[in-house]
Amino acid sequence: MTPTFVTIHSRFKLNGTHFEHEELKEMAYNLVKEGADFESSAGEFLLNWLDDHAIVLVKTSGSTGTPKTIEIHKQAMVNSAMATAQYLGLEPGDTALHCLPSQYIAGKMMLVRALVLGLEIDVVMPTSEPVFDYEKTYRFCAMLPMQMQSTLEHLHNIDILIVGGSAVSKDLTAAIQNLKTKVFATYGMTETVTHIALKPLNNTVQNSYFEILPHVTISQDERDCLVIEAPKVTSEKIVTNDIVKLQSTTSFEWLGRFDSVINSGGLKLFPEQIEAQLKGKIKTSFFIASEADDTLGERLILVLEADNTSLETSVFDGLGKFEIPKNIYAVSKFVMTETGKIQRKKTLESIIR
Structure with a gap:
C-alpha cells in the first residue's frame, strides 16, 4: 500500500x-x-x-x-x-x-x-x-x-x-x-x-x-x-x-x-551535443549558440566566459565541418540562474544585437 x-x-x-x-x-x-x-x-x-x-x-x-x-x-x-x-x-x-x-x-x-x-x-x-x-x-x-x-x-x-x-x-x-x-x-x-x-x-x-x-x-x-x-x-x-x-x-x-536547435544551411545542429564534445578541452565556462547568417540562415558560434577569445585550434579536433564555430565571443561574466545554470538568451543579448 x-x-x-x-x-x-x-x-x-x-x-x-x-x-x-x-x-x-x-x-x-x-x-x-x-x-x-x-x-x-x-x-x-x-x-x-x-x-x-x-x-x-x-x-x-x-x-x-x-x-x-x-x-x-x-x-x-x-x-x-x-x-x-x-x-x-x-x-x-x-x-x-x-x-x-x-x-x-x-x-x-x-x-x-x-x-x-x-x-x-x-x-x-x-x-x-x-x-x-x-x-x-x-x-x-x-x-x-x-x-x-x-x-x-x-x-x-x-x-x-x-x-x-x-x-x-x-x-x-x-x-x-x-x-x-x-x-x-x-x-x-x-x-x-x-x-x-x-x-x-x-x-x-x-x-x-x-x-x-x-x-x-x-x-x-x-x-x-x-x-x-x-x-x-x-x-x-x-x-x-x-x-x-x-x-x-x-x-x-x-x-x-527544440528551442536551441540551430538550422545552418538546412542542417540541424544540437548545441548540447557539440558542447559535450568540447567539455574538458575548453577550461573556462562556455556554450554553443548561433547568430544570423545571410547565406546559411544561422551560423554556429562559441561563447566563452573569458577576457579574450584565444583558443588552440586543436580543441575543435573531432568535430564535423559544420560543428566548428564560425565566430567566438568572450563575455566577462555569464548571466546565471539562482541554481547556477547559464541563462543563454540573456547572456547573448549582451553581445548580439
Missing part, C-alpha cells in the same frame, strides 16, 4: 536521530531559527511538509524560462519517492546523504524520500565540494556534476548515486567507469516532481539510454519532442521542448532542446 504524506516512516532518521511528528516539527523550527542557511532551508521545508496543507510551493530553476513558483501535491512527491525506491531497490533503514540545496525540488525530494521510505539521512552543507563522513558507507545520494567531480576519491563509499542539474561531461563519465558506485544521470523537471527517467553512466557495456520510472509513459509530438504522462505525480500531460529518439516504449535518447 502506498504511504501518505501524513505518516513518518518508523525507520526514518535525520542525522542519526528518529523523530515523531511533533518532535520533528520542533526540531525543524529550531533549524529555521538557529541553524545555518542550509539547515534553515531544510527546516522550512520540513515545517511545510508537516503542516495541514496538501500542497507545497516549489521554485523552478529558470534555466529555460522565467523562474516561477508552482504548487506540487505532497502525495505526488510521495509517489515519486516510491517510484525511485522501486527502480533503485531502496529499502527502509538504508543510509542516505543529502548535499543539495533544500529550497529546490531535488533537495526537497531527498528529504521526502527519507521520510517516506524510512532512510537514515545525513544532511551536510550543499557546497560545490561537499564535506561528509568519508569513512561511512551510504546506500544512496544525489549530486550535481561539479559535486561528483570534486568528491571522486570518496564516491566508492556510496552505493547508488544519481546526478542531475546539468549534463555530465565525457571526461567525468570516463572517470567513474571503474567505480563500484552505480551512477545514474537523471531526466526530469520541477513539474514532474524531479526525475521521471534514469540513465546508467557506468557499469554498462554499451550505450545506455534513459529508462522511465514505474507509472510513466512517453511519446513524441510532431516536433519529435518528448511527451510525458505520469498520473502518479501530475494530472497534466507534459509536452517538453526536449528532442528525443525513442528507443522503446520505456526508453529514449536525449538529443537536445
